[in-house]
Amino acid sequence: MVVEQKNALSLKNPEVLFLSFFGVGFAPKAPGTFGTIATLPFLYAAGQMQAPFIIFIPLIVVFTFISCFIADYTQRKYKTHDPGWIVIDEVLGMSVTWLFLQEQNLLHLGLAFILFRVFDIFKIWPATYFDQKVHHGSGTILDDIISGVYAGVVYLGINATGILS
DSSP, rough: OOOOOTTTOOOOHHHHHHHTTTTGGOOSOOHHHHHHHHHHHHHHHHHHHTGGGGGGHHHHHHHHHHHHHHHHHHHHTTTSSOOOOEEEEEEEEHHHHHHOOOSSSSHHHHHHHHHHHHHHOOOOOOHHHHHHHHHHHHHHHHHHHHHHHHHHHHHHHHTTTTTTT
């Protein structure tokens, strides 16, 4: 007799679908990188619309708050902390980095991607604090938001040198 596990991970669960960015987080290797890559077409399209970036800030803030609470609920439900399949944090962190872009083209987006992945992997304080010490869902999400800010600031520094022109 097979006993069905009550809390089994399934994309049929809306919280799993959301946090894994529609299943991207279940990539067999480097789910964070794949989560970030999956974000790029959306950011590129948004950049091509040339809408003022200021309209995206409230969306990112709202989705960050929602993600913190859904991540907390889900991590408690599945008795886990910051599992690799949760990639909505990469989606939000890369979106934060995108807000800093001065040019909406593939070169600048590619550089932003590389910088975000570097900062997300190496986690400079206070990202390490949220990653290691905050066991609420906000710890899972906010370390990537901080990494996104760091990546954005470094991008601005690189862009200011003029080497991307």
